[in-house]
Amino acid sequence: MSKLYSYYLKLKEKESDVLYLFKSGIFYIFLDNDALLVNEKIGLRLSNLNQNVLKLVFPKTV
Secondary structure, three states: OOHHHHHHHHHHHHOOOOOOOEEEOOEEEEEHHHHHHHHHHHOOOEEEOOOOOEEEEEEOOO
């Protein structure tokens, strides 16, 4: 499990109704269920963080 995903899970335990957006270099990342929700609303492409976790990544400048 990635460090980012572990951190995401800790945050979701505390506040599950919040969408968490992470910055990594020049990209922004939504993970797991947050990625699915954002995908449903704005249609950005989903990819895999690993076999079990989805991510939605977009650059700082779109």
